Amino acid sequence: MSKWLVSYLTLGYPNNKDFLEFMQSSVKEGSDILEIGMKPKYAKYDGPVIRRSYKAVNLSEEETWKLLKETREKIDVPIVILTYLEDWLPSLDTFLEKLHNIGIDGILFPDLLIDFVDEYEKYVNKIREKGLKAVIFTAPSVPDTMIHNVSKNSDMFLYYGVRPTTGVPIPVSVDSLITRVRTLVENKLVVGFGLSDVNDMRKALRAGADGIAIGTAYIEEIEKNGINSAISLVKYFRGVLNEF
């Protein structure tokens, strides 16, 4: 079985048209799963690049849902929404129902285990109740025993972010990190949230990761060279994954 490429883009970035094009081409070039970021009030655990992409987006609530719906209709791989639980707490039920209604597959809250650790099971159950898959986000700061326990509880795969924030190349020892976490995870393991160069990717894959999540690299590429260049990047990453 080939390794998964999980591609991320902020909803509506750099604009609705290019966003849709990137999403579709990304699947064509080999993305197995798409992650879509919904601009939060406070991007607590995102790095500066992702945050810049949020800033560049200015959709009304109506436009947001419309674009999301349109995306879903044009894409046939699983879509996972990335957004902060904190933002949606007041209207969580409605929010999850809406996602389910337009056909979104899953949701990933990066703040779930950090800020709501004592009640995370409650929210996972809620997500499932509403017909969505709950993808759980973990990181090196999560204790080993908890990673082991939640890994069995995560739908689709367990997301493991190796760096304290996205897009800032904080030096981490990816190989020993993934070798270690691989032994803890009884599930598919997707590594991301800060993987920046292909050497790190190869290390993660060699160490047993089932997939790689990419986001920052696409956004930086779009900033510098535009949408087509970012699409080529998907192809390039697919190639790297296919080495394994």
Next chain:
Amino acid sequence: MSKWLVSYLTLGYPNNKDFLEFMQSSVKEGSDILEIGMKPKYAKYDGPVIRRSYKAVNLSEEETWKLLKETREKIDVPIVILTYLEDWLPSLDTFLEKLHNIGIDGILFPDLLIDFVDEYEKYVNKIREKGLKAVIFTAPSVPDTMIHNVSKNSDMFLYYGVRPTTGVPIPVSVDSLITRVRTLVENKLVVGFGLSDVNDMRKALRAGADGIAIGTAYIEEIEKNGINSAISLVKYFRGVLNEF
């Protein structure tokens, strides 16, 4: 063989008459050897009591020699002169000849090993040349090997002063001190120069001393209670010695 009592008095103290009487009675009461101190310019190694006795004496040179001669004539036990080499250096030959001429037996320089250590043998030879016996003074500050060597070289006996100065009851461990020095001395060993109470004396004798020298105790007794009391003291010390 019974233990020796070596009794000291400063020449002419407390006056010529009493001095002579003490010397004669001292022999009668059991002194084996008499030591006579000749007032020095600077009583470097004497304690305050002996120094007071020097101060009390004011004999001209002529009177000094006259009294010494008279003493010699009245006494038939050995007489050893105690005085400082430093004082007599300019006229040492004459001085020694004079002592010999009036019949003095020996001489003891307390400063010999302290201030003239590098040439002490020269002076010992000189003393013998002039027909006198050289009694060598040692103390705890003299190194073990030197005590051993000079002990063989001392006439009559080796004098070992246990305290840094006479008449001041500096606490010393007489027993261990004499036990130690006894092993080094190949000669008669007379202990004094600061022995002040009979417990110390008994310790020294038990530890192997051949005799005891007394001076300060007599002078203090004369100061306090006069000559007769001091003579009783000789008898008392003789009794202590006779225990051994």
Next chain:
Amino acid sequence: PRDPQDADFSRIDLLRKIMPKEVLRQQFTVERFIKIPEEVRDAYLNLGRPTPLLRAKRLEEMLNTPAKIYFKFEGATPTGSHKINTALPQVYFSKEEGITHVVTETGAGQWGTAVALAARMFDISATVFMVKVSYQQKPQRRTIMQLYGSDVYASPTDITDFGKKILSENKDHPGSLGIAMSEAIEYALKNEYKYLVGSVLDVAILHQSIIGQEAMRQMDEIGEEPDILIGCVGGGSNFGGFAFPFLGAKKGEKYIAVGSYEIPKFSKGDYMYDYPDSAGMLPLVKMITLGKDYVPPPIYAGGLRYHGAAPSLSLLIREKMIEWREYSEPEIFEAAKIFMQAQGIVPAPESAHAIKAVIDEALEAKKNNEKKVIVFNLSGHGLLDLPNYELMLNRSQK
């Protein structure tokens, strides 16, 4: 860590620019053990590590307690406190990365002294921005740093833009830790030097864990099992470095972190995301904090004048795995005096907080007639704090 909402720049990204790579890597490592590079071990050895683990027997006797009291004496290092433990590896990694110059700020001077010595030992240059009031009131700390060969500036200076700006507003500004830190970071960035951080961050606690590692070994050697472990908390690095290894090895039944009554972070602080530094240059971390803008009163234990507690320590306190105490200055002065009279050592006023807790625990053990084994970290000596003790002495005699 996280960046603040609506951040003008990424603090996390700034970390990457100002900190040595390996230091940053260690900051975010999940390894249980990290090997100390041989060169750093040699440096530790050269400075007399392992520091002694001593028994405070006369203190036990004075308190007439059945408890046994041991202390790890970090004041035995040449710079007089535990700070050198993290200064050395940070400077070493800097040098390994080709850095020729490190920069930091210092308040009371202990951290600056440690960096100055570490820089000298690995033969690179160091610049220390020392808060101006300290620079003037603690000339001895300044002198040591200079003798070690460092450049020491009274902050605010006119060699950074930030310093210039402050001075233009107030020529006689007394300085603050926040200003000195901002100057140090600006200076490091401008010159492509590296900036070294003295406490709070996990990496500092990691390096300080040599204290606890050594102490555990030393306890093993004398065949003692600790019951109660105690340390004082400024940012948390000496406490964490000392207590966490014991905690991790499940040695001990009670861990007590001691703060200052005058800076009531444990009793009055919130558990929330906050800046570790008053300048707001570093990423937000979740910790027990009085808020970065909290101005600590001028207590003599300068090292405890800090608004927060390291995230790991904060979490362990929240989870009730570690207890806390807070003591007032008169209380710790009495404790310091008792300790001095028992053991001879002048404790740093910071460490005297731990001593006060030790005395309380020893008296509690006496009350219950329990043979507890108490171990505490004497994080530094107070020989350069004697003017402070004199002031306390005069005050207590009034």
Next chain:
Amino acid sequence: PRDPQDADFSRIDLLRKIMPKEVLRQQFTVERFIKIPEEVRDAYLNLGRPTPLLRAKRLEEMLNTPAKIYFKFEGATPTGSHKINTALPQVYFSKEEGITHVVTETGAGQWGTAVALAARMFDISATVFMVKVSYQQKPQRRTIMQLYGSDVYASPTDITDFGKKILSENKDHPGSLGIAMSEAIEYALKNEYKYLVGSVLDVAILHQSIIGQEAMRQMDEIGEEPDILIGCVGGGSNFGGFAFPFLGAKKGEKYIAVGSYEIPKFSKGDYMYDYPDSAGMLPLVKMITLGKDYVPPPIYAGGLRYHGAAPSLSLLIREKMIEWREYSEPEIFEAAKIFMQAQGIVPAPESAHAIKAVIDEALEAKKNNEKKVIVFNLSGHGLLDLPNYELMLNRSQK
């Protein structure tokens, strides 16, 4: 010892009145070894003895010498110098004899600090007459003594006849070691307290020999044979205590006693009977001396401002069993800086004299490519001498 010619009173007799009996007995003992009483051993232990024997590896590297350099670090004692080694037994013996109060004088403050701590440890009272200029210029030393619980007076005081007399002549008299000593002795005599003596006398060297005894054992443990032994000389007690045990055991080939160029007792002094104290209260001893009335220039190494050298040391120097060196203040400042930068420890300016000789010997070994093992006594740290270092630093920068 001897009394002076035409003495008004016997100094030897005075010793008997002012010194604890056992101390006096030990002063004149001929025993090769004297057992340390268990209570004193416990006190040594409680204060962290044995002090460490450390290798100055970075100093070796900086000097690029084939020599190995070790140092015994007496600065690791809580009072920061070797002085506590004799203060403890002297106070202990006082207490054993029923004495409830001891008295001494202090110049720079190290001896007074040691007595103050020793008195506290054996729970008796201590009064220290501190030379008034020091009292004013070294408030930290005074503070430590007070924190240990001693009474500290700025001498001349108005609580002794001698002090009153001096003050009546000059209300603002700055004091001197001689005056302070006279006051201490008078105060001890009047109150039937005991007076403690810090150096020069054999008994102080005897007590200090724990330094050399420990160092020999520690050298054995690491399997090293010393070639060259070095120490600085004030009165001679730290040097003697360190070097004599090695000398007696015939370990080592060269022993170097280091004095100050500014106080040239070795090069210009006479070997003669002289008073060990400038007050002329103690018995004359035969020693290398510049004369009791010699006024030492105000060098920073206060502990070397002494006119003579202990009799035993003087004799050994005369007999050429011990060599001597004399170094100037700029030379020792440089040596101190090198040592600080190599080992981190701020040496006492006194001990820096030994360091200078160590550096010279290490460079000599380099020249001759000889693998000498050099061991020296770092008799104290210089943390309370930093103001002096600052002055030297400023001077050297001019």
